[in-house]
Amino acid sequence: MLSKKQARVFFLGGTAVTFLIFIGLTIFSFGKSQDQSNNEDITDAVVRGKNLWEANNCMGCHTILGEGAYYAPELTKVVERRGEGYIKAVLTTPVDWAPNGRKMVAYGFSQEEAADLIAFFNWIGNIDLNGFDTVVSPLAEDNN
Amino acid sequence: MKYKSQKVAYWFFALSMLLFGLQIVYGFIMGFAHAGFDNLHGIIPFNTARAVHTNLLVVWLLSGFMGAAYYIIPEEAQRELVNVKLAYVQLISLAVVGVIAIVGYHFNYWEGRKFLEIPRPLDYLVVVNVLLFLGLILATLFKGKRKTTTALVLSMGLLFAALLYLPGMLPFDSQVKDSFFRWWVVHLWVEGVWELIMGGILSFLLIKLTGVDREVIEKWLYVIVGLTFLSGVLGTGHHYYYIGVNKIWLIVGGIFSALEPLAFLAMALFAVNMYRKGEKKHPNKLALYWTLGAAIVSFIGAGLLGFAHTLPQTNIYTHGTLVTAMHGHLAFWGAYAMIVLAIISYSLPNMTGRKLYESTRGRVAFWLSNIGIIGMTVAFGVAGVAQVYLERKFKMEFMAVQKEIEIHFIVLILCATLFLTGIIAYMIDFYKHGKPTDEALVNTNAQ
Numbered sequence: 001m002l003s004k005k006q007a008r009v010f011f012l013g014g015t016a017v018t019f020l021i022f023i024g025l026t027i028f029s030f031g032k033s034q035d036q037s038n039n040e041d042i043t044d045a046v047v048r049g050k051n052l053w054e055a056n057n058c059m060g061c062h063t064i065l066g067e068g069a070y071y072a073p074e075l076t077k078v079v080e081r082r083g084e085g086y087i088k089a090v091l092t093t094p095v096d097w098a099p100n101g102r103k104m105v106a107y108g109f110s111q112e113e114a115a116d117l118i119a120f121f122n123w124i125g126n127i128d129l130n131g132f133d134t135v136v137s138p139l140a141e142d143n144n
Numbered sequence: 145m146k147y148k149s150q151k152v153a154y155w156f157f158a159l160s161m162l163l164f165g166l167q168i169v170y171g172f173i174m175g176f177a178h179a180g181f182d183n184l185h186g187i188i189p190f191n192t193a194r195a196v197h198t199n200l201l202v203v204w205l206l207s208g209f210m211g212a213a214y215y216i217i218p219e220e221a222q223r224e225l226v227n228v229k230l231a232y233v234q235l236i237s238l239a240v241v242g243v244i245a246i247v248g249y250h251f252n253y254w255e256g257r258k259f260l261e262i263p264r265p266l267d268y269l270v271v272v273n274v275l276l277f278l279g280l281i282l283a284t285l286f287k288g289k290r291k292t293t294t295a296l297v298l299s300m301g302l303l304f305a306a307l308l309y310l311p312g313m314l315p316f317d318s319q320v321k322d323s324f325f326r327w328w329v330v331h332l333w334v335e336g337v338w339e340l341i342m343g344g345i346l347s348f349l350l351i352k353l354t355g356v357d358r359e360v361i362e363k364w365l366y367v368i369v370g371l372t373f374l375s376g377v378l379g380t381g382h383h384y385y386y387i388g389v390n391k392i393w394l395i396v397g398g399i400f401s402a403l404e405p406l407a408f409l410a411m412a413l414f415a416v417n418m419y420r421k422g423e424k425k426h427p428n429k430l431a432l433y434w435t436l437g438a439a440i441v442s443f444i445g446a447g448l449l450g451f452a453h454t455l456p457q458t459n460i461y462t463h464g465t466l467v468t469a470m471h472g473h474l475a476f477w478g479a480y481a482m483i484v485l486a487i488i489s490y491s492l493p494n495m496t497g498r499k500l501y502e503s504t505r506g507r508v509a510f511w512l513s514n515i516g517i518i519g520m521t522v523a524f525g526v527a528g529v530a531q532v533y534l535e536r537k538f539k540m541e542f543m544a545v546q547k548e549i550e551i552h553f554i555v556l557i558l559c560a561t562l563f564l565t566g567i568i569a570y571m572i573d574f575y576k577h578g579k580p581t582d583e584a585l586v587n588t589n590a591q
Contacts, residue, residue, distance in 0.1 A: 004293075004363040011370035018377040018400075025378075029390045030321070037320040037388045047317045057249075057256035060191025065387045066464030067258060067323060069194045071178065073542040074464055096185070100543035103185045124319060130394060132386035132460055 036128035049120025052113055061104070064124060066132060072104065077125045077133055079118060087121070088114045145494040147218040149225035151580035154495050155235055156211030157488045161571055163204035163242065164481075168564055170197040175560060178546075179553035188250065195249045195261040201476065202259070203242045208484030209341050210238070213281050213302060215491045216348050220295035221288020226280060234276045241269045257322065259330045260312045267313055274306045293362035294351065297369060298344025304337040320388040327383040334476075335376040335404060335446075342438070342483050343369050343411070349435045349490055350415060355424025364418075368410045375403035385456050386463050394456045401454040405447030408479075415439030428493060430506040434486035437514065441482060445474025445521070461536050466549075467528035474521040485570065496577045497584035509570035516563025520556055527552035 028034065053059070061072040068074075078087060090097050090104070091114040097104040109117070145151070173184055173193040182190070218225050225231060245262050248254060254261040262270065285291060285299055312329035316322040347365045351358050381397020415436050426432065449471040453462040462468070489506070493499045500506065527549040534545045 002363065002367070004359060004366065007363045007366035007370065008293075011366045011373070014370050015373040015377070018374055022377050022380065025381075025392065025396060026324075029324075029384075029392070034390045036390065037318060039318055042317050050317065050319055050322075053319075054256035055254075056252065057191045057195060057254050057261060059256055059258050060194045060261075061189075063464040065319065065323060067387065068464070069191065069258070070464065070466050070469065071174075071190050071194070100547060101180065102543060102546065103182055103189075105185075105189050105191075120319075127320065127388040129386050129388055130391055132463065 045116045045119035046123045049116040145584045147224045149228045150215050152231045153211040153215035154580040160204045160208040163200050167200035175557045205480050212487045220292045223288045226283045294347045301337045301340030331380045339372040350418045353426045354422025356418045356422045364414050371407040379404045405451045408443040408447035412439045412443040428501045431490035433510050438482035441478030445478040465531045470524035477517045492577045495580035498577045505569045509566045513566030519559030523552050523556035
């Protein structure tokens with residue numbers, strides 16, 4: 001029968017081994033040859049777009065890369081789906097955007113800010129998502 | 145209650161109750177918005193309600209864990225807390241940081257990163273607060289007469305929870321890296337170190353309530369937390385399937401997250417077996433309800449419902465849908481909310497001297513809240529599965545699907561009302577116990 005000492009060794013040993021593997025896999029995943037995100041394409045405009053995305057908690061309603069709040073549409077590949085003109089109109093409008101009655105806060109972004117967010121969405125749209133973007137239909141061009 | 149300083153736990157629990165109530169209010173705002181009634185949009189838009197709802201959850205659970213530590217550690221270490229005044233300073237600063245964050249969310253002051261919305265300047269205050277808390281707990285533990293496994297596991301969980309907050313503060317230009325390391329905090333908290341905290345509290349409660357030998361309970365505690373880390377650390381990979389990182393996570397995450405329910409199954413079997421083995425029949429039946437309930441419901445919510453969508457083949461359809469909300473609600477309720485309510489139910493009569501063990505209101509609280517949350521889980525599940533089919537199989541547009549599933553949010557609101565009724569009953573019971581008193585130090589052997 002398992003003793004308390006053996007149980008402790010199982011806990012500490014198992015934790016140490018799995019954590020080391022986890023660190024190793026993390027380093028491996030972010031090696032240059034493994035990059036699926038086109039990291040070198042992150043321009044200043046993309047970073048400004050990401051900052052706007054975070055400063056306004058867009059993830060509090062939308063999802064991106066499948067992560068967020070499930071209240072508003074997924075925005076991965078949104079440029080491909082809607083086109084830049086539509087997105088710019090939504091981002092710059094001074095009144096609440098309410099497609100199908102569900103309201104979005106009227107952020108009233110400037111043209112420059114809207115361009116930065118679109119740069120961010122464009123970069124996101126080119127990430128290799130291991131098939132998520134092809135299987136999941138709302139992300140594809142032929143589905144709105 | 146054996147030590148006067150344990151009374152500080154009461155105020156952490158009171159803060160927990162207050163924030164829990166507020167969390168439910170914001171949950172209702174979101175439920176109504178999903179059902180088509182977003183009348184509060186002008187003052188509390190959905191992203192504000194969402195940030196407040198999830199952050200209040202984290203803060204009230206942390207406050208509950210801290211209260212649990214302030215109650216358990218002195219008793220386990222067999223000495224008073226090293227500095228009670230500083231514990232109150234820590235409580236007040238925790239409440240102040242929480243209030244500033246929550247108010248800030250109403251004025252677009254946040255970081256906009258799911259679950260980690262607290263803005264950077266407040267992050268530093270959180271770090272100072274947690275360091276103070278850990279200092280008090282660890283100093284008490286190491287100056288104490290004994291260092292039990294229960295106390296060590298609980299303290300280790302709290303220490304690692306603090307350390308794992310740091311990767312979430314690293315700045316990244318890449319959304320992929322940002323997301324990757326955000327899960328180091330969120331996943332490794334809730335499917336890792338928080339389970340150590342849960343295990344430590346569960347072990348303490350089982351020792352007190354069942355009378356089973358400490359050595360037996362603590363041996364199994366090691367096995368359970370060992371299983372937790374063995375599966376949970378690499379199980380983080382289930383968040384990495386489709387966010388733009390290597391395919392290796394599909395295999396690693398798939399295998400190890402499929403093992404994650406084992407830890408919860410072990411916890412449920414452990415709790416039920418210890419209860420059956422126990423010869424001591426503690427009069428505090430309500431605490432026993434919540435303790436066994438936490439072990440069983442966490443297996444269903446975190447273990448089974450997590451497994452239901454954790455494999456990459458399934459997750460490719462459910463990732464980013466309401467199926468996640470289904471799992472999230474019952475998992476957090478079973479694993480963390482119920483264990484906090486369990487330690488409150490156990491310690492409250494000991495701190496206040498009012499032994500309301502057989503309160504009907506207490507039983508009503510337990511059953512209504514559990515039936516309510518199971519109903520909510522079903523409503524989320526039906527909405528989520530319908531969303532998956534309509535949106536991802538039949539290629540309907542997002543908002544058209546949302547219109548179709550609105551009705552499930554009416555069911556959700558009805559079940560949430562039942563849940564709320566149970567929680568109100570629990571809060572009334574909490575209030576009826578009165579304040580903690582030194583007179584409760586008498587007759588400690590009965591505890």
